[in-house]
Structure formats: C-alpha cells, structure tokens
Amino acid sequence: MTPKKKKPSPKSKAPKAVLLGVGLDRDDGHKRITTGEQFAIFGGSEETHGRMTETVVKTFEELKARRKQLHQVEPQELADILQKSTPR
Numbered sequence: 001m002t003p004k005k006k007k008p009s010p011k012s013k014a015p016k017a018v019l020l021g022v023g024l025d026r027d028d029g030h031k032r033i034t035t036g037e038q039f040a041i042f043g044g045s046e047e048t049h050g051r052m053t054e055t056v057v058k059t060f061e062e063l064k065a066r067r068k069q070l071h072q073v074e075p076q077e078l079a080d081i082l083q084k085s086t087p088r
Contacts, residue, residue: 015071019059021052036060038070051087058085 023044026032032049034041038060041052062081063070073081 015069017069017071019056019070021056023048023052055082055086 017038019039021039021041021044023032023042025045025048026043028045030046032041032043032046034049034053036056039056041049041056043049044052059078059081060070062085063073070078
C-alpha cells in the first residue's frame with residue numbers, strides 16, 4: 001500500500017513577502033521593535049524608527065489604493081512606492 005501524500009494547506013500555497021527595516025543609529029539604549037502582518041522594523045533612534053514606521057504604513061496604504069498585495073509588486077514599483085512614502 002502506498003502512503004497518501006498530504007495536500008498542502010491553502011495557507012502554504014500563498015506567496016510570502018515581508019518588508020524588513022533595520023535602523024542602525026540607536027544610541028539611547030532603547031530597543032525598538034514594531035511588527036505587522038507583512039513587516040518588521042528593528043532598532044534605530046526614536047526619529048529613525050518613527051520614519052521607518054511611517055514609511056511602511058504609507059507604503060501599505062499605497063498598495064491598497066493600487067489594489068495590490070506586497071507579493072504582487074515588482075521590485076522597481078516597490079522601490080518607487082517606498083521612495084514616495086518616505087517622509088522628507
């Protein structure tokens with residue numbers, strides 16, 4: 001008798017994509033971590049961490065406006081969205 005192969009669950013078939021932000025300018029001793037369903041931001045000064053968080057939030061708002069998921073965007077399109085979403 002041949003063993004039956006398990007069908008992959010629907011979740012395992014879904015494409016995976018996440019944004020990762022790493023701030024390297026922390027000098028105040030605080031450990032800052034902000035996570036979401038499709039992103040994680042680690043470190044940075046208070047200002048840097050805040051800018052990265054704002055950038056990610058605006059990026060996902062723009063993706064939603066374009067009716068796209070993170071895994072559906074080409075790298076250049078994502079780079080353009082990130083640049084547009086970064087606070088000045």
